[in-house]
Amino acid sequence: MDVLSEVMSLLRTQGQLYGRLELSAPFGLRFPGNEGVCLIVTRGSCLLAVDDGTPIPLVGGDFVFLPAPESYTLLSGPKERVRSAVDLVKPEEFHRSRLITHGGDGVPTSVIAGCFRFASPESEMLVEHLPAIVHLPASSHDTPWFGSTLQHLAAETQGDHPGSAAIVDRLAEVLFVQAMRSQIRTMLGDESPSWLRAITDPQIGEALRLMHAEPSRDWTVTTLARGVSMSRSAFAERFRRLVGETPLGHLTRWRMVRAAALLREHRPAKMAAVAATVGYESESSFGKVFKRVMGLSPGGYRRHHRRDEPGEATRARESTGEQERGR
Numbered sequence: 001m002d003v004l005s006e007v008m009s010l011l012r013t014q015g016q017l018y019g020r021l022e023l024s025a026p027f028g029l030r031f032p033g034n035e036g037v038c039l040i041v042t043r044g045s046c047l048l049a050v051d052d053g054t055p056i057p058l059v060g061g062d063f064v065f066l067p068a069p070e071s072y073t074l075l076s077g078p079k080e081r082v083r084s085a086v087d088l089v090k091p092e093e094f095h096r097s098r099l100i101t102h103g104g105d106g107v108p109t110s111v112i113a114g115c116f117r118f119a120s121p122e123s124e125m126l127v128e129h130l131p132a133i134v135h136l137p138a139s140s141h142d143t144p145w146f147g148s149t150l151q152h153l154a155a156e157t158q159g160d161h162p163g164s165a166a167i168v169d170r171l172a173e174v175l176f177v178q179a180m181r182s183q184i185r186t187m188l189g190d191e192s193p194s195w196l197r198a199i200t201d202p203q204i205g206e207a208l209r210l211m212h213a214e215p216s217r218d219w220t221v222t223t224l225a226r227g228v229s230m231s232r233s234a235f236a237e238r239f240r241r242l243v244g245e246t247p248l249g250h251l252t253r254w255r256m257v258r259a260a261a262l263l264r265e266h267r268p269a270k271m272a273a274v275a276a277t278v279g280y281e282s283e284s285s286f287g288k289v290f291k292r293v294m295g296l297s298p299g300g301y302r303r304h305h306r307r308d309e310p311g312e313a314t315r316a317r318e319s320t321g322e323q324e325r326g327r
Contacts, residue, residue, distance in 0.1 A: 023102055037065070039064040210224065
């Protein structure tokens with residue numbers, strides 16, 4: 001598998017559900033953020049502002065991915081009055097129609113908006129290296145099927161046909177992968193430290209694969225260096241230069257990301273079993289490291305991310321047609 005394919009395999013998504021925004025100028029709507037937000041402009045044009053950033057123009061055919069916005073705003077013009085989408089449409093009303101209409105009598109703009117989470121916990125570490133906005137303009141489409149896929153997706157969101165939700169999910173993921181392929185190619189040529197760039201290095205990339213594949217193994221800098229046929233000192237220096245952190249620092253963070261996924265997805269699992277899976281014999285020592293890295297104790301994290309309790313991500317979905325995800 002080539003490096004780009006390997007990286008893209010980490011970006012499998014799950015739990016997508018998209019809704020439509022039918023806007024007409026003048027309009028300004030602010031939406032709560034989420035782990036991952038996709039916007040597809042199918043008609044017209046608008047401005048997109050992420051958090052407090054400078055608005056960027058979007059036109060029909062544009063695809064946008066926002067990795068982790070606190071909020072995002074769609075406007076017909078830079079000076080338009082902004083309203084909260086949560087105040088505009090009640091969740092129960094949106095659940096029936098998956099449609100938000102807003103604005104005046106001006107030029108119409110149609111946007112498909114949705115959110116999802118990544119299937120792989122490793123992708124959380126990849127998203128850290130993405131810009132606030134991944135924008136694939138309509139003018140940059142280098143594949144003839146992109147436009148027709150977008151049109152097919154738009155048509156599916158306009159009706160209530162059997163299986164349309166599943167079709168929209170799959171088509172949106174295809175568009176997302178295309179956008180990420182373009183972005184990752186750009187990132188791979190960047191000289192700034194990141195494990196994404198480091199994975200292209202034959203030896204450091206192999207060390208990353210070893211750690212990620214067997215997080216429970218008792219890795220040391222020496223065993224990792226030996227595993228990729230390097231001296232300990234040369235390996236440690238090169239790893240830090242390419243990845244931006246020490247080998248064991250990266251290993252610890254990856255272990256905690258894996259543990260967090262287990263706590264979210266396998267709530268009945270005993271804490272000792274989770275600790276052992278990521279290389280800790282002592283539940284106490286695991287708990288201390290987890291809290292230092294993740295900001296919550298393992299038990300607190302598990303309670304905070306219960307799938308059957310709505311949280312901020314669900315509130316985001318309720319205003320833009322995004323799939324409910326308990327926290």
